[in-house]
Amino acid sequence: MKPNFTLRLRVFNLNCWGIPYLSKHRADRVKRLGDFLNMESFDLALLEEVWSEQDFQYLRQKLLPTYPAAHYFRSGIIGSGLCVFSKHPIQEFTQHVFTLNGYPYMIHHCDWFCGKAVGLLVLHLSGLVLNAYVTHLHAEYNRQKDIYLAHRVAQAWELAQFIHHTSKKADVVLLCGDLNLHPKDLGCRLLKEWTGLHDAYLETRDFKGSEEGCTMVPKNCYVKQQELGPFPLGIRIDYVLYKAVSGLYISCKTLKTTTGHDPYSGPPFSDHEALMATLCVRHSPPQHNPSPTHGPAESSPLTSVLREAWAEVDQGMAQARWWATVAGYAIGLGLLLLALLCALAAGGWIREAALLLWTPNVGLVLGAGAFHLFHMQEAKSLCKTRTELQHVLGRAREAQDLGPESQPALLLGQQEGDRAEEQ
Amino acid sequence: MKPNFTLRLRVFNLNCWGIPYLSKHRADRVKRLGDFLNMESFDLALLEEVWSEQDFQYLRQKLLPTYPAAHYFRSGIIGSGLCVFSKHPIQEFTQHVFTLNGYPYMIHHCDWFCGKAVGLLVLHLSGLVLNAYVTHLHAEYNRQKDIYLAHRVAQAWELAQFIHHTSKKADVVLLCGDLNLHPKDLGCRLLKEWTGLHDAYLETRDFKGSEEGCTMVPKNCYVKQQELGPFPLGIRIDYVLYKAVSGLYISCKTLKTTTGHDPYSGPPFSDHEALMATLCVRHSPPQHNPSPTHGPAESSPLTSVLREAWAEVDQGMAQARWWATVAGYAIGLGLLLLALLCALAAGGWIREAALLLWTPNVGLVLGAGAFHLFHMQEAKSLCKTRTELQHVLGRAREAQDLGPESQPALLLGQQEGDRAEEQ
Numbered sequence: 001m002k003p004n005f006t007l008r009l010r011v012f013n014l015n016c017w018g019i020p021y022l023s024k025h026r027a028d029r030v031k032r033l034g035d036f037l038n039m040e041s042f043d044l045a046l047l048e049e050v051w052s053e054q055d056f057q058y059l060r061q062k063l064l065p066t067y068p069a070a071h072y073f074r075s076g077i078i079g080s081g082l083c084v085f086s087k088h089p090i091q092e093f094t095q096h097v098f099t100l101n102g103y104p105y106m107i108h109h110c111d112w113f114c115g116k117a118v119g120l121l122v123l124h125l126s127g128l129v130l131n132a133y134v135t136h137l138h139a140e141y142n143r144q145k146d147i148y149l150a151h152r153v154a155q156a157w158e159l160a161q162f163i164h165h166t167s168k169k170a171d172v173v174l175l176c177g178d179l180n181l182h183p184k185d186l187g188c189r190l191l192k193e194w195t196g197l198h199d200a201y202l203e204t205r206d207f208k209g210s211e212e213g214c215t216m217v218p219k220n221c222y223v224k225q226q227e228l229g230p231f232p233l234g235i236r237i238d239y240v241l242y243k244a245v246s247g248l249y250i251s252c253k254t255l256k257t258t259t260g261h262d263p264y265s266g267p268p269f270s271d272h273e274a275l276m277a278t279l280c281v282r283h284s285p286p287q288h289n290p291s292p293t294h295g296p297a298e299s300s301p302l303t304s305v306l307r308e309a310w311a312e313v314d315q316g317m318a319q320a321r322w323w324a325t326v327a328g329y330a331i332g333l334g335l336l337l338l339a340l341l342c343a344l345a346a347g348g349w350i351r352e353a354a355l356l357l358w359t360p361n362v363g364l365v366l367g368a369g370a371f372h373l374f375h376m377q378e379a380k381s382l383c384k385t386r387t388e389l390q391h392v393l394g395r396a397r398e399a400q401d402l403g404p405e406s407q408p409a410l411l412l413g414q415q416e417g418d419r420a421e422e423q
Numbered sequence: 424m425k426p427n428f429t430l431r432l433r434v435f436n437l438n439c440w441g442i443p444y445l446s447k448h449r450a451d452r453v454k455r456l457g458d459f460l461n462m463e464s465f466d467l468a469l470l471e472e473v474w475s476e477q478d479f480q481y482l483r484q485k486l487l488p489t490y491p492a493a494h495y496f497r498s499g500i501i502g503s504g505l506c507v508f509s510k511h512p513i514q515e516f517t518q519h520v521f522t523l524n525g526y527p528y529m530i531h532h533c534d535w536f537c538g539k540a541v542g543l544l545v546l547h548l549s550g551l552v553l554n555a556y557v558t559h560l561h562a563e564y565n566r567q568k569d570i571y572l573a574h575r576v577a578q579a580w581e582l583a584q585f586i587h588h589t590s591k592k593a594d595v596v597l598l599c600g601d602l603n604l605h606p607k608d609l610g611c612r613l614l615k616e617w618t619g620l621h622d623a624y625l626e627t628r629d630f631k632g633s634e635e636g637c638t639m640v641p642k643n644c645y646v647k648q649q650e651l652g653p654f655p656l657g658i659r660i661d662y663v664l665y666k667a668v669s670g671l672y673i674s675c676k677t678l679k680t681t682t683g684h685d686p687y688s689g690p691p692f693s694d695h696e697a698l699m700a701t702l703c704v705r706h707s708p709p710q711h712n713p714s715p716t717h718g719p720a721e722s723s724p725l726t727s728v729l730r731e732a733w734a735e736v737d738q739g740m741a742q743a744r745w746w747a748t749v750a751g752y753a754i755g756l757g758l759l760l761l762a763l764l765c766a767l768a769a770g771g772w773i774r775e776a777a778l779l780l781w782t783p784n785v786g787l788v789l790g791a792g793a794f795h796l797f798h799m800q801e802a803k804s805l806c807k808t809r810t811e812l813q814h815v816l817g818r819a820r821e822a823q824d825l826g827p828e829s830q831p832a833l834l835l836g837q838q839e840g841d842r843a844e845e846q
Contacts (some may be wrong), residue, residue, distance in 0.1 A: 074806050077799050079803065093811065095582050125483035168591055301560070363785070377538070380498065384497040387494075391513075
């Protein structure tokens, strides 16, 4: 790599809102998105909510001349909805499906059936290894009473751990996606603190787009006002995050979002706004820059967010165990009722009613059984997350107790390779 | 690291056969295992089938003075059964639960409920980063007609991919566990070819133990002859595998197995035999050693095993789709029957029989629905595995076509960091 080397990376991210039969004007939006991507010729286009594989295949064909490499991340029953189009060859790809992803009985929310995941692509660009991640976390349906909060925190932690463990030899790390997290939400802070990723919107000096970088705005004709809840001006839940290893500078030269319509002032591509970032990677001598949020002095915000996440996951675990217990009682009750109905039917009393009640009772026992097992598994997965958080918290505290001299050996040993150079 | 540096690593692996209520003499075996581990003071003890968390907690307390660090990998409904005890501090840990792991309706086989996984521990020893993995793949219940073959191949691939992507900065990689794969089985070859891991049994010059290194032997009083099927002398399905990065030599100085009884000639610790390896890591100048199985000339065995795995996974996918279709027809049939029963009951004909048949019919529709969804998800996961295999196969072929000069840039770019130095 030459000393005056510069890598310019143009990245596009969009949650496409591509639900077959339900999303309005899907075919037209996908067609126009394809035209736009072809015209702009980004280095990478990372898409979420491409739920229909036919849409992906359509885009693949359409984008083939401009983006010869593409991948669709399959998972769960419906699919993760994640896909990527790349101008450069994809060296490797893999994915990690989140252990927790809502509840199967919340059929109207559908997330559980999607098998939400994080996809990883490894690209070799100008002698650098770029790990690009694309993800979509569980949706937030009710901010005031969010029953999925523990799951989303656990997903953010799993995402951070996946990036942490798979990017140790990467020169540049890029994460794009719909996190379904506001910038100050616990999951977002946890992800950023543990991986050291920078938020393009906060870092760039050249931003053009919607107010406060919002990616769901009331001006978008597909957005219902009630979806924005207590944020009538919009919410920012889609991100471009990045970092580079020591010896490289990475900066976001420009960041644009669409503003409720497509870039030609036509109808929007989706109910989310698209993000378009130009990143610049430059060679630089390794520097030690203990900023307030990164470097040895940072252990305090990290421990604080870890502690907060621990408490949230712990609460979720208690809740999961409570539901498993309730289901256990329901199984017992159902079995008792079944025995009673059998006795009634055998004795000839209210035979018909007994037979009629048999079906809902068998349903109760089986349903409660499945419910019990599901929440047992949920509790176990949350317990796993809590143990991992506790371990990292313990090591972060050790690092603090031993003072700055010993921190590199302890805490930084944990975050080796995750440290991003300040711009 | 000094030029004459040597790291000696004593490792213990055992599938503990710790099924509560079902495994014979469990408490006594766990107690004796704890005594043995305390006395031997290994660097790492990696255990599988510790299904009861109480057993883990008992061992944790008992081993605390000798092995201050320990971790239990929680997953699924029952748990992964994996745990580890370490004499050295554990810097980091995480886990990956396999996407495919048998069928929930095969309740008697139970694997699906375990959430089988691979656990990763990162240790820093004498300035080296050691990534230690412990795993347990889906059991093989019928070698002649193995309905889980595609799942086990997919698990072996996911395991290989997890190691590949998480160990890029590790100096030494160690994988221990019960792979439920014979040495020449497709999954085992795939894992070794893609990760470059060496088999301690094949590499060591000092082996003591059961004939041909078998880890399930007829002499073990807990092994039923029919479990060994067409291998009356025993099978080798538990492994110690390892590799080191360029610049380091790793070798297996000694490997021992128990031989149907514990090391004091008492009753065995488990129905599996324990593996005890002494590994030696030494400094060495980087060497390029294109052996028949590693180096640029290796692409042929890799492509061959990738092709074989692709075919197996493809067949599994067709099977999964067939089952999903069958279940689809069963749903239709069930719904028709339900409509018929409703009509009969409403019309007053054979009212009682109609009501009696209502329950099994609702059961049929719901069961077939769940079956359909499960096999849809299975097909999607196998399709994901097939796509990953196809991508690697494509790149391996490209590397072959371009000749040895271009191989490092292509295929070795894939396996960067995975290359192990020959002993």
